[in-house]
Amino acid sequence: MRLTIDRLGHLGDGVADGPVFVAGALPGEEVEGEPRAGRIEAPEILTASPDRVVPDCPHYDACGGCAVMHASDPFVGRWKTDVVRHALAARGLKAPIRGIATSPPRSRHRAVLSARRTKGGAVVGFHGRRSEALTEIDGCRVLVPEIEAALPVLARLAEAACSRKGELTLAVIHGPAGLDVAITGGRSERKVVDALAAIAGEADLARVTLEGEPVIQARPPRQSVAGVEVVPPPGAFLQATRQGEQALIACVSRAVGEASRVADLFAGCGTFALPISRRADVHAVEGEDEMLAALDAAWRGGQGHRPVTTARRDLFRDPLAAAELARFEAVVIDPPRAGAEAQMRAIAASSVPRVAAVSCNPVTFARDAAILCKAGFELEWIRVVDQFRWSSHVELAAGLRRR
Numbered sequence: 001m002r003l004t005i006d007r008l009g010h011l012g013d014g015v016a017d018g019p020v021f022v023a024g025a026l027p028g029e030e031v032e033g034e035p036r037a038g039r040i041e042a043p044e045i046l047t048a049s050p051d052r053v054v055p056d057c058p059h060y061d062a063c064g065g066c067a068v069m070h071a072s073d074p075f076v077g078r079w080k081t082d083v084v085r086h087a088l089a090a091r092g093l094k095a096p097i098r099g100i101a102t103s104p105p106r107s108r109h110r111a112v113l114s115a116r117r118t119k120g121g122a123v124v125g126f127h128g129r130r131s132e133a134l135t136e137i138d139g140c141r142v143l144v145p146e147i148e149a150a151l152p153v154l155a156r157l158a159e160a161a162c163s164r165k166g167e168l169t170l171a172v173i174h175g176p177a178g179l180d181v182a183i184t185g186g187r188s189e190r191k192v193v194d195a196l197a198a199i200a201g202e203a204d205l206a207r208v209t210l211e212g213e214p215v216i217q218a219r220p221p222r223q224s225v226a227g228v229e230v231v232p233p234p235g236a237f238l239q240a241t242r243q244g245e246q247a248l249i250a251c252v253s254r255a256v257g258e259a260s261r262v263a264d265l266f267a268g269c270g271t272f273a274l275p276i277s278r279r280a281d282v283h284a285v286e287g288e289d290e291m292l293a294a295l296d297a298a299w300r301g302g303q304g305h306r307p308v309t310t311a312r313r314d315l316f317r318d319p320l321a322a323a324e325l326a327r328f329e330a331v332v333i334d335p336p337r338a339g340a341e342a343q344m345r346a347i348a349a350s351s352v353p354r355v356a357a358v359s360c361n362p363v364t365f366a367r368d369a370a371i372l373c374k375a376g377f378e379l380e381w382i383r384v385v386d387q388f389r390w391s392s393h394v395e396l397a398a399g400l401r402r403r
Contacts, residue, residue: 002032002046008079012067012392013039023129024070026052051075056105056141063135065126065142066390077102080394081384087362091370093379095398100384101247103240108387109144109174110238113137115158116167122158124151124170134167142389146174153203154181160195161186161210171235173221178206180221182235186210209234226275228305230298233290237268244387244395248358249275251383251397252332255356256280259330263352265315265343266334270295270308272356276332277305283328284310285320319343322350330354339364341371348375355400362394369398376403 005014005025014025021039025031030047033040045052055069068076077100084097115124116134125137140148154170161183162168168185181200186192188210197216200208206221207214212234222229223238226249232238239245252272256262260280264273267284269291276282277299286292292310299308313320315335319342325331331352333340337360347355348371355372359365369379377400385395 001035001040002030003040005029005031008068010083010392026071026075058139059125059135059137062128062133063126063137064129064131065135065137065140067129067392069141069390073102076390077384077386080386083394084362084382084384084396087366088369088379088382090363091366093366093370093373095379095382097382097384100386101244102386103243103389105141105389106144106148107241107243107389108142109147109242110240111143111147111172113154113170113172114167115154115162115170117159117162117164122155122162124154124158144174146179147172150179150203150205153199153205156199157181157183157196157208158186160199161192163187173223173232173236173238175206175221175223177219177221178204180207180232180234181205181209182212183208183210183215184212184235188213207234223269225269225271225298228270228274228298228302230269230274230294232269232294233288236291236294239271240387244385245271247383247385248272248395248397251385251399252276252356252358255354255380255397255399256330256332257354259328259354261328262330262332263320263325263328264332265320266336266340267291267295267310267332268334270298272332272334272358273308274298274302274305277308279306280330281306282308284308285313285315286310287312287314315340315343319346321346325350325352328352330356332356332358334358335364335368337361337364339368341368344368344371348372348377353402357398357400358395359398360393360395362396365396365398369400372400377401378403 003016009015014022022043026049029049031043033043051072123134125135171182173180200216207217220231262280262282264284267273267286273282273284380399382398
């Protein structure tokens with residue numbers, strides 16, 4: 001079948017009339033291949049797009065970590081911006097999209113890797129596209145060099161902890177103290193823990209944990225958040241790149257404005273609470289005690305901060321009510337991919353005048369933003385943030401103000 005690609009789908013596949021999804025194709029290209037179940041996995045590109053480039057990675061054909069490395073950077077930026085624009089349009093929303101902040105190559109300092117044992121040791125990497133196969137990623141173009149250089153050590157850890165038929169996860173974070181590795185899905189016998197400790201000590205890793213329990217900690221795995229030192233709990237969510245984190249903090253600061261009392265919802269370890277607390281009182285709400293403890297310790301160890309209070313709360317089941325929000329001049333909200341529909345309805349019913357919204361899912365963001373806009377908020381601006389370069393992942397930050 002010969003087809004012309006109309007557009008790029010939200011996962012990075014070319015889409016032709018039908019629809020037929022075509023792996024690795026770009027809009028405007030003429031391709032040929034045999035579709036199976038509405039998809040062509042290995043098309044022949046008959047007419048190449050001017051936006052097509054040679055992928056700068058030896059593993060690109062097999063690895064699923066990147067989806068659009070075969071497209072030029074300007075094209076990827078336009079595509080991700082359009083993903084946000086289309087999500088807004090589906091809800092009848094418009095907003096000035098003020099560009100895209102794209103992290104550079106080799107900048108991802110937090111990565112979640114998979115690992116399996118092999119006859120000769122272990123393989124550590126990313127799953128292939130639409131596949132359970134694991135691809136080794138030596139020479140990876142997205143990881144910081146420190147994580148890429150440590151892949152042999154991570155393979156040794158995996159070989160020690162992984163069962164013969166199982167698969168484990170390595171959540172790896174690089175920071176000023178070195179590598180922080182959280183292992184889940186591995187064996188936890190005493191001899192395994194001893195082996196992991198020996199490998200980590202020899203490699204001088206900052207911390208290694210197994211199923212959340214400490215294996216070894218040579219030094220606290222501190223992270224710097226806007227100049228404040230934080231020791232996150234094992235496997236904690238942090239922004240994927242320093243550049244992306246800085247872009248999001250700048251957006252949140254702009255959206256909050258001169259507010260002197262701010263609620264930070266889904267606060268995590270304090271990515272936004274800590275920098276905001278340099279000029280405003282902050283009430284940070286999060287569902288995990290360990291994250292709040294890390295935030296509180298960082299605030300107490302810092303200087304020049306205004307009061308930060310914390311509260312553990314499941315904001316999906318028990319959102320802050322309108323009456324509780326009444327004392328705040330701005331709200332920062334950074335929910336998971338599912339969004340925060342219930343909490344947004346409470347904000348809409350409150351008197352809060354400003355909202356700084358951060359999202360890793362344009363579709364749920366548009367749904368939640370529509371709730372606020374129907375209640376009298378104006379979506380003033382949006383900035384797209386691309387921390388997961390060459391992937392289909394899209395993040396954004398937005399400022400909303402009550403009219």
